[in-house]
Amino acid sequence: MTDKRSAKAAGRTEAIMRTTLELGQEIGYAKLSIEAVAARAGVGKHTIYRRWPSKGALFLDSLLSLNRPGLDYPDTGDVVADLREQIHMAIDLLDRPPLGPLYRALIGEALLNPQVAAALNDHFITPQAEMTVARLKAARDQGQLSPDFDLDLAMGILSGPLYFRALIIQEPLTHEYVDRVIEALFAGMGPRR
Template sequence: MRTTLELGQEIGYANLSMEAVAARAGASKQTIYRRWSSKGALLLDSLLSLNEPLDYPDTGDLAADLRTQIHAAVDLLGAPPYGPLFYALVGEAQHDRRVAASLNERFIAPQQDKTVARLRAARDQGQLSPGFDLDLAMAILSGPLYFRLLITQEPLTHEYVDRVLDALLAGMMPRP
């Protein structure tokens, strides 16, 4: 996995092949394929070796705590090796359903568990609307980030995610 990270940074993860990783590691292609069934599987293990799912602080201020966590996520995604590796992985997931399934099970789901736990605590403290649909938390909080990463492909900034958080917290309907 260290070889994958090194080589990916040199030549770009999109250009990385299992053959090239094997050659750099001084291993046979068979050895690599025995451990990782696809390039996507290798990229995912490499990504997960870099970081645990990001924790949310619980200072009792939901908006501040969401902001802290999402800034940390933006900082990770904005720098190598994490960012380029993550984009390459999402790219692989678009044409390899097993990669998509592993990405969800091993990366998205643990992050979702932490998000839902923090939101549930906020609900108990009266800081989250009792009607807010916790099953949608990841889609609503991270969807606008993926839109920017994958569709408009503009840089993710703290300023952008702050504006998104403000809009999501306030909602679109006027408040009395």
């Protein structure tokens, strides 16, 4: 039975993060200000600064507090099908409203602020990547992939094109594009197989 103090503080923390997401959706991350979050949440600015060192850190935590569900990787025995399934879900969540624009802004902030980059990696990118790697490793262990299969490289070839298309080219991701990437990853693209 946790103490009442924690209960109250946790409630406030949660309220701040909820308000951050709300405001973030309304006006966008770039125009978001700690001042406005504090005002909307009915909270003193210090209460926010006590918990997070910067707007980016607050925003990161707020986003991470959402996407706990659905991270788990299926393992049906068919590694290709599992990858498709999981990546389809991931892009449906991260590349579409309401989360898509916020996640894009979060990565933008990470590129400007090393602290945020480090936290983002530790709390989201790396765990996510490790799940993919783990699933691939299981497949390799089961003999579905060659013994010298390069797990990290495969992970990069799976994720990279999607991030590139979503963030750099700024075109929406489709399940079809994911499938083509997966296909290419395993089959290669010639010349002359």
